[in-house]
Amino acid sequence: MGNPKNEEEVMKIWENKIKRGFLALIVLSKFTERNDGKRVRLTGQKIKEYIKQRTKGDWSPSPGSLYPILSLMEEQGLIIHIPSENKKNREYELTDFGEKLYRRLMDQALIFRAPQGQDSMNVPEYKNALIERYSKKSIREVKKEYEYHKHLSKFLEYYLKERIISDEII
Numbered sequence: 410m411g412n413p414k415n416e417e418e419v420m421k422i423w424e425n426k427i428k429r430g431f432l433a434l435i436v437l438s439k440f441t442e443r444n445d446g447k448r449v450r451l452t453g454q455k456i457k458e459y460i461k462q463r464t465k466g467d468w469s470p471s472p473g474s475l476y477p478i479l480s481l482m483e484e485q486g487l488i489i490h491i492p493s494e495n496k497k498n499r500e501y502e503l504t505d506f507g508e509k510l511y512r513r514l515m516d517q518a519l520i521f522r523a524p525q526g527q528d529s530m531n532v533p534e535y536k537n538a539l540i541e542r543y544s545k546k547s548i549r550e551v552k553k554e555y556e557y558h559k560h561l562s563k564f565l566e567y568y569l570k571e572r573i574i575s576d577e578i579i
Contacts, residue, residue, distance in 0.1 A: 428468055433478050435460060437511050440488060440503035450491055452498040453479055482507065 439456055442449045453475050461469040479501060482488045487507035491500045503511075543551050 428470075429474060432470055432474060433482075434514065436475070436478055436482070437487065437503075437507065437514075440501070441508060441511050448502050450500045450502050452500055454498055 436456055439459055440449065440451060453472070456479075457469055457472075457475060479488070479499075483490060483501065486504055487510060488501040489504055491502050493500050546554075
């Protein structure tokens with residue numbers, strides 16, 4: 410294998426891959442913000458400006474990458490179009506389903522924050538996220554989610570045992 414490109418070029422390539430890969434999550438995350446307890450309404454332009462501001466001008470997603478994500482999110486029921494008098498810029502708002510998906514994705518991402526071998530509950534970001542998430546739910550909702558995750562854990566445990574056995578055979 411030959412020499413890779415210089416380190417700076419490789420870093421730029423990976424930074425761009427990560428940015429594009431995370432764009433949908435960044436957009437979904439922005440929609441979860443609230444203003445005076447109400448969900449925010451956003452246009453593609455507002456999202457683009459937000460990303461540009463957060464990256465200190467280093468990145469501004471192109472319309473060709475941002476608007477297909479908004480269209481897909483609307484099609485899948487994560488956001489809805491809010492009709493307004495301004496026909497030029499479409500405003501969108503997060504749906505309950507969009508918020509539910511975002512919370513699930515964040516839960517999954519936080520699992521990887523705990524150092525290997527350490528209980529994730531000892532990672533403050535994870536613990537605080539769980540407290541924030543579940544403090545707003547009824548006991549019934551928490552129990553329902555617990556049962557779901559308990560079932561999923563048993564499945565994964567079974568899968569891993571089977572996988573370890575089959576990998577050892579190979």
